[in-house]
Amino acid sequence: MSDNEGYVDGLYDADDMLERVKSGIEAEGMPSISIAEGYGRLLTLLVRMSGAGSVLEIGALGGYSGICLARGMEEKPGGGSLVSLELLQAYADVAARHLAEAGYGGVAEYIVGDAKQSLEMLKRQGRRFDFFFIDADKEGYPVYLDYALELASPGAIIVGDNILLRGRTTDDAKQGPAVQAVRSFNERIARDPRLESTILPGYDGLAIARVRG
Numbered sequence: 529m530s531d532n533e534g535y536v537d538g539l540y541d542a543d544d545m546l547e548r549v550k551s552g553i554e555a556e557g558m559p560s561i562s563i564a565e566g567y568g569r570l571l572t573l574l575v576r577m578s579g580a581g582s583v584l585e586i587g588a589l590g591g592y593s594g595i596c597l598a599r600g601m602e603e604k605p606g607g608g609s610l611v612s613l614e615l616l617q618a619y620a621d622v623a624a625r626h627l628a629e630a631g632y633g634g635v636a637e638y639i640v641g642d643a644k645q646s647l648e649m650l651k652r653q654g655r656r657f658d659f660f661f662i663d664a665d666k667e668g669y670p671v672y673l674d675y676a677l678e679l680a681s682p683g684a685i686i687v688g689d690n691i692l693l694r695g696r697t698t699d700d701a702k703q704g705p706a707v708q709a710v711r712s713f714n715e716r717i718a719r720d721p722r723l724e725s726t727i728l729p730g731y732d733g734l735a736i737a738r739v740r741g
């Protein structure tokens with residue numbers, strides 16, 4: 529974390545709920561790779577400011593970002609809806625438990641398995657979402673963007689985490705499949721005429737786009 533990131537994070541009181549979630553993730557032996565604190569706050573703000581009532585998250589891990597997303601829908605009827613796609617049943621169970629502990633048990637629905645198959649199912653069902661948060665396997669980012677565009681309601685927001693891959697994205701010597709996929713994702717976020725967007729280079733980078741229409 530940079531000095532600037534540490535400074536701004538230090539301005540905020542500790543978020544007891546999110547600290548408990550981080551400890552829970554560690555205690556379960558899961559990787560400590562939840563979204564950066566500042567971007568968690570941004571997720572809540574973006575959901576609330578956009579008025580989204582239905583959120584699709586790709587990659588649940590332990591529910592840290594899920595809580596940030598659900599917080600942004602608190603004023604919505606029934607607290608909105610969060611559909612979260614997670615490869616591993618064990619992770620989905622931890623995330624569901626954390627969401628319930630945070631008071632969002634009735635809001636979150638977990639679909640376990642390969643996200644691409646779950647996305648295809650949601651597409652066949654004609655489901656639409658106001659907000660997408662992409663934070664799963666990095667090789668899948670371009671396909672997840674394709675599906676987000678297909679499942680988007682007009683004006684939907686698409687956010688992608690870790691678009692700098694801890695420096696690998698900008699290192700020409702790195703040419704592995706995850707790096708190439710994230711570079712392609714970033715280029716499409718910036719250039720696809722269906723999107724207006726920005727990319728924040730703080731922490732590990734965050735892409736934010738709005739689907740025109």
Ligand code: DHB
Nearest residue numbers: 561562563663664689690
């Ligand atoms: C890492 C961080 C993430 O937020 C993620 O989604 C995947 C990997 C990492 O730092 O390795």
Ligand code: MG
Nearest residue numbers: 563663689690
């Ligand atoms: Mg991430």
